[in-house]
Amino acid sequence: MKAKAFDIQIFKRILAYTKPYQSRYYAVVAFAIALSGFAALRPYLLKQTVDAYIAPKDQHGLLLYITAMGVVLLLEVLSQFYFVFWANWLGQDIIKDIRIKLFKHMLSFRMQYYDNAPVGQLVTRAVSDIEAIARIFSQGLFMIISDLLKMIVVLLFMFYMNWKLTWIVILAMPILVFVTRVFQKKMQLAFEEVRTQIAAMNTFVQERVTGMKIVQLFNREAIEADKFREINAKHKKAWIKTILYNSIFFPIADIISSFTLGFVVLYGGYHILSGDTMTTFGDLFSYTMFISMLFNPLRQIADKFNEMQMGMIAANRVFEILDTNSHIQDTGTLEAPTFKGAIAFKEVRFGYLENEEVIKGISLTVQPGQTIAIVGSTGAGKSTIINLLNRFYEINGGTISIDGTDIKDYSLASIRKQIAVVLQEVFLFADTILANITLNNPNITEADVVAAAQKIGVHDFIMSLPGGYHYNVKERGVMLSSGQRQLIAFLRAYVSNPSILILDEATSSVDTYSEELIQRATETITAGRTSIVIAHRLATVVNADKIVVMDKGLIVEEGTHQELLNKPEGYYKNLYESQFLVEQRDQA
Structure with a gap:
């Protein structure tokens, strides 16, 4: 079964595992909101410092604003710490619960299931696939929420400060969004292939290590080494594809970001030199930070979405096992006494x-x-x-x-x-x-x-x-x-x-x-x-x-x-x- 780009049913099912940890879940969201506010406030304070205190050479006000920026930075660091730590903690608690549920489910399977299921594949599902689910929370969902909130708050600050410069940035964003979307689709297919090859490799290694005596008794070391070389080559090829897409995407995203910054500086500088009081040096200083804060999350959101997608694909595979009904029907109500033995x-x-x-x-x-x-x-x-x-x-x-x-x-x-x-x-x-x-x-x-x-x-x-x-x-x-x-x-x-x-x-x-x-x-x-x-x-x-x-x-x-x-x-x-x-x- 091929996973969709974003399967809402699987996502809801994963989120259901957060119910025992609701307070921590909402705390992570709260820290994400606080982080976005503090992050966007720093460039704004920098603009105020440049325009109101550095340009007029007001030392007392400069010290006050520098202190304020230091306090905001400290609050941002604390929010970042609790956000990252609690998001990862939540993810580990969730995969702990899923792994226990999965293992208990596997313990109750009838022997016929194990007759047909490769051991290496089951090990992959119970270990590495479940670890991938944790990344939905540590590297995916909450990071995306944090980045989106940060982008929204940054845009609000930018429009408030200088709507003309902001429109230059807004016009460049669809280009980056389009490139990001194309990249995300390609990476989704590449990551699916990576997971498939990892499962194949785990199965092969598990079986050969278990049957090493047969391999050596029948002098098959060279043959098995050649087979492993083929499987390993397919695994490498799958990963090289993901590396290639990253190598293409991030330079393109950097070029778009750099051109946007260049147009902002050119447009803003022209208006300052022409005597336009709507644009200030503080705007240019702050926009160099704002553009980075806006475009970096936008280009990284594809990478984070892929982390989330890998987790969704892994969750889909884990849920396939959890949904497998291969149990002996334990409907008996009698507790067997000490048998006589007939x-x-x-x-x-x-x-x-x-x-x-x-x-x-x-x-x-x-x-x-x-x-x-x-x-x-x-x-x-x-x-x-x-x-x-x-x-x-x-x-x-x-x-x-x-x-x-x-x-x-x-x-x-x-x-x-x-x-x-x-x-x-x-x-x-x-x-x-x-x-x-x-x-x-x-x-x-x-x-x-x-x-x-x-x-x-x-x-x-x-x-x-x-x-x-x-x-x-x-x-x-x-x-x-x-x-x-x-x-x-x-x-x-x-x-x-x-x-x-x-x-x-x-x-x-x-x-x-x-x-x-x-x-x-x-x-x-x-x-x-x-x-x-x-x-x-x-x-x-x-x-x-x-x-x-x-x-x-x-x-x-x-x-x-x-x-x-x-x-x-x-x-x-x-x-x-x-x-x-x-x-x-x-x-x-």
Whole structure:
């Protein structure tokens, strides 16, 4: 969606965020008015000083007016200080509120939104785009108001002092206004391109830094460097365009201002020499200041309008995310109790893409306290079941219930509080082990974590690290092995005391020692609670109460390990025997 030159609806929406700060908002406007009055009063006092006291050589009056000019200058400086400081302060408070609202909104998006939204683009919206909104207040709106007020007051003083000289200035202004308008339109398009290129660059860098291991493993450094060079060149080209327009506009504006001043001095000087008492030397002195005070804001107003326009474009992009309705409908009114753990899928259908079903009408029951294993080839739909149970996605048909109640009748927060998941790819934050386990939950103490770690057998491993539970694992847990990260994930799930536990490929990529610890942890944390284990390695699920075999979005077999092995030409039997032969060959 392309932003208009000035979208009044977006502007009104931005101004709505000033409501909590109305007193400061009006104070900034008041200081802008005071600033315009004091700024215009100084040249007028200079005229009076030249005409009434310097020309007649009145020393006493000269001292009085110089003192008055000093007082006015001091008041102008104070007004300028409070105006700039409070305008920036207001802008920072507003973007603080918008950023918090945006982040909370993004936290509630369904996973499908993040499947399609580039991470770098979202980072740009939440950081640099919101900073651009602040400039609407610090460099745009209030500065424009101040400049316009100053120009109006200056013109009033000029007409009062000498209307003939003022008309020379008035006749030159449309030329500068026209040039300014042309410049503003060009800059608007240029700044839109700049924002687009910044978002593209952020997305590219975010993805490459995240996937640096793949880049280096497949020797793609030179290729990615070339791609970045292309993106960077487009970014530079966009900025060069803005620089070019500035380089053309400001010299033209200076020429117009200088010619106007020249005509004023020529016209005024001619009338003084011809004996016209309507024009004085004081007029010429003051008009050199007045023209600068009138034309400088006029030529800079385009630049300030562009700052405002950049903020409007950024606000438009931020509001697009705020207006995005990509939430799981949290209409449930029931607070989920401590679940007994009875789970039922009835004719459940789901697809990540329209008309492409991943789950094709499956029905499945899990009894309270039962451990079931879901197995099958990649893409069979195993992990999708977890996503649906946690309501990361909305099902297309059928029902999912826990303890006989449709999960849509529970509030999202309460149902997810009762379900813990250990994923194959464990995500750890750049924080301590303790913080990654508790996720800063104030109800879980360090003592609780230590006791849980001792119970599932991972305390010794944690204490072997420098700092123990306060060891910082750095971004994504790079300081730990994949097995160690899995152990942290198991402990994180255990201390949350869930009613239902889900293990998704939790032992697929760990070493033998870590697997032994994880096996012990698994036995401990699954005891007495409903557990769903998803695994490729069938050796890890032989003791499950029930094994569910999936293929192409359907359940093709159910039963215990032994029951499934007794089925001649069964899917599970063939899968198990092929894996067993591979393991035997690897051991040999």
